[in-house]
Amino acid sequence: MKATRLAIPDVVLLEPRVFGDDRGFFFESFNLRQFHEAIGSSPDFVQDNHSLSGRGVLRGLHYQLHQPQGKLVRVISGEVFDVVVDLRKSSPHFGKWVGETLSADNKKQLWVPPGFAHGFLVLSESAEFLYKTTDYYAPQDEHCLVWNDPSIAIEWPCMGDLKPTLSSKDQTGKSLHYAEVYS
Template identity: 55%
Template sequence: MKCNQSAIPDVLVFEPVVHHDERGFFKEVLRESSFNQFLSLYGQPSQSLVQENLSQSKRHVLRGLHFQSQQPQGKLVSVVHGEVFDVAVDIRPHSETYGQWVGHILSNQNHQQVWIPPGFAHGFLVLSESADVLYKCSSYYMAGDQQGILWSDPTLAIDWPLAKGQSPILSVQDVTQPLFRGE
């Protein structure tokens, strides 16, 4: 497995070794010891991934930007089927990259995974006909703790890959998220 830092150094991009043959492919999705070695190498604490979620969405669905404030979740995000533009926004007030975002194309073709540490808002836009997004979390989901930021916040200026005039498909919740209140 390879691991590289993104433009925001705490957001890591993992590239597993993929073994292809005439039958298809095989890859090791997670080996917690290797995962934690990379976190340590980049100055992050070890994580236990305690919850796994799978979402399926159709083209142009945008989910996010979501986070938990009382019990922040780190997320190891991958795409089982399809392609998404995955975004992480640093909302850690004392971070050097506070208020900055980074985006990556994740797909079942490139096999990449993105580690989004606790203290980030997360969202993604589906680029393919549909996408199945799998994410492993470092803490449990708490319904009353989920918060969000408006996907189109002008302060963040996320460059979502939408065609000119194209609007994403949003949940009622995501349409009404508040603006980012960075200093």
């Protein structure tokens, strides 16, 4: 597995070794030993999540403040632009973002440590998104950072005239200036 630390070094892009032939392909989507070597720790994953979304759906930017979740994310069908925003007030990268295109074709995964808001935009006709979390979903603790906060200035891929499809919760996300963040 190839591991690349991104511009925010705690966020790690993981690229598995894929073995393919005329029958198809095989790869290890998770190996605890390799994951530990790549990120320097071995978090306990407690929940797996799976979502299906159509083109232009933007989910996020979500985070849990008191029960922060680390997430190992990947796409098994389609393509998304995946984004994380550092919400750790003590971090030199506070308020900064990184984004990566994840797809079924490239098989890349992203490690999103606790302390970050996370979201993605579906670029293909549809996308199936899988992720492991290090803490359970706690709806009473969920927060949402607005996807188009000008102070963060995420460079979402151009979708022409298509406006992102947002949930009612995501439509009411807060700007970084007003959001509760990690210490």
